[in-house]
Each structure stands twice: as C-alpha cells, then as structure tokens.
Amino acid sequence: MASEINTNAPVTLINSFEVPEDRLADAVRSWEQARDFLKEQPGYITTRLHQSLSPQAKFQLVNIALWESPDAYQAAIQKLGKSGIVAEFKGIDFHAALYTVIREDE
Amino acid sequence: MASEINTNAPVTLINSFEVPEDRLADAVRSWEQARDFLKEQPGYITTRLHQSLSPQAKFQLVNIALWESPDAYQAAIQKLGKSGIVAEFKGIDFHAALYTVIREDE
Numbered sequence: 001m002a003s004e005i006n007t008n009a010p011v012t013l014i015n016s017f018e019v020p021e022d023r024l025a026d027a028v029r030s031w032e033q034a035r036d037f038l039k040e041q042p043g044y045i046t047t048r049l050h051q052s053l054s055p056q057a058k059f060q061l062v063n064i065a066l067w068e069s070p071d072a073y074q075a076a077i078q079k080l081g082k083s084g085i086v087a088e089f090k091g092i093d094f095h096a097a098l099y100t101v102i103r104e105d106e
Numbered sequence: 107m108a109s110e111i112n113t114n115a116p117v118t119l120i121n122s123f124e125v126p127e128d129r130l131a132d133a134v135r136s137w138e139q140a141r142d143f144l145k146e147q148p149g150y151i152t153t154r155l156h157q158s159l160s161p162q163a164k165f166q167l168v169n170i171a172l173w174e175s176p177d178a179y180q181a182a183i184q185k186l187g188k189s190g191i192v193a194e195f196k197g198i199d200f201h202a203a204l205y206t207v208i209r210e211d212e
Contacts, residue, residue: 012156014168016122016201032209039211050118050205053176057203062120064170070159095122097163099156103138105145 010045011070015096016059017089027061027092033085038065041079043072070098116151117176121202122165123195133167133198139191144171147185149178176204 019027031049038044047065067073125133137155144150153171173179 011159014120014122014156014165014170016120016165028209035209035211046211048207049209050120051208053117053204053206058201059120059122059203062205064120095164097165098159099168100159101154102157103134103141103155105141105152 009069009100011067011073012099012101013047013063013065013067013073013096014099015063015065015094017061017063018058018093019060020092021055021060023092024060027089030085030089031061031063034080037080037083037085038076041072041076043068044076067098073098115175115206117173117179117204117206119153119169119171119173119179119202120205121169121171121200123167123169124164124199125166126198127161127166129198130166133195136191136195137167137169140186143186143189143191144182147178147182149174150182173204179204 017027028049035047035049039047045066045068047063050062050064052060052062067076123133134155141153141155145153151172151174153169156168156170158166158168173182
C-alpha cells in the first residue's frame, strides 16, 4: 500500500470526465486551454487525454498527467482556478485525484 | 475526436475502482491474480495499478493497461470471467473502458 505520501516524488494525476455527448467538443477545447496553461507551470512533466472507444462508457474523457510532486500540481491547479479557464468545464462532472503506482507487470 | 474504431491499434484500458477502505488489501490481491492471468493472454502489453494519495478520492485504485487491440482485450477478459478470479471483486464497483489517446503535450 502507499503508506506515507512522499511530497517530493512524481505523481500521476488521473481525471475522469463524465461528458454529455453534445459537450464533447467543448470539453476537449477547455482541456486544451487548461493544458496550455498548466504545461507552463513549474513541476509539469507530461499529459495525455484519452477518449473512450465506446459512447456508453461512464467516462468519455480521461486525462492522465505526470507532475514532479503533489505540491507542484496543487500550486498549478490553484493558479488555473484563478485564471477562469476551468469555468468552461461547468456542467461536466470530473473526478480528479493524485496517484502513485503500487503494482506493475511483475 | 476518435471517429472510427481501429480494431487493430493498441488501446488503453482504464479501470477505476471504488474500494471501501476495509477492502483495499483484498482488491489489490484480486488485481494481482487477474494480472497474473491476463499477462499470459495474447495481445497483453503492460499494466500499472495506481493508488490514490488521498483516502477521500472516489477511486482508490485505478488500473491503466495497454493492449495490442480491443479484440485481444475482449478475448482475454472473457477468459478471465470464466476463470472465476473476478468473483473476488464482488462488492467493489469498477468502471472499465477502452480508450485511445486524442491529445498530448502539444
């Protein structure tokens, strides 16, 4: 299990979006604006936006990003919040959390 | 957007688990058994199990795996279902879907 949280180790942000079909293009545009803002912030490593192959999936979009530390991510997200970009995700539920890898192939 | 589904291209499986705190160790053990079964199946590429840093996160565990194609994944999952391993995830809600990457850093 992930016992103590190492506030200096890289972390994985996983953000699952519940997107109504008619809001998909809006959500991707808003994601692009947020990415362009966040990738300039200290501690940003990389990000990938995934789209579900099935229109029935609960989460049509899932963002998976790497950050140098939980603190770097939290600072960047607070700045993003003040930038007003996130406003365009209104009406789109998302579940964002930071993760650490605890098991792999072996 | 991901228009047509290329049934031969690699896909990303993202599976988000809602795990009651007292079932976390069980869920990881069941995940390990499922992984040991699935990694022997044709088309398996790699997998990583992520645990949330926060106990309040909706999804305490998120599995992210790569498969050579949707068909390879579906075939492997059907065999897993017949193997009886999945039974041990009873009482643990999970949201599994296949994804393709539609945006990255640029």
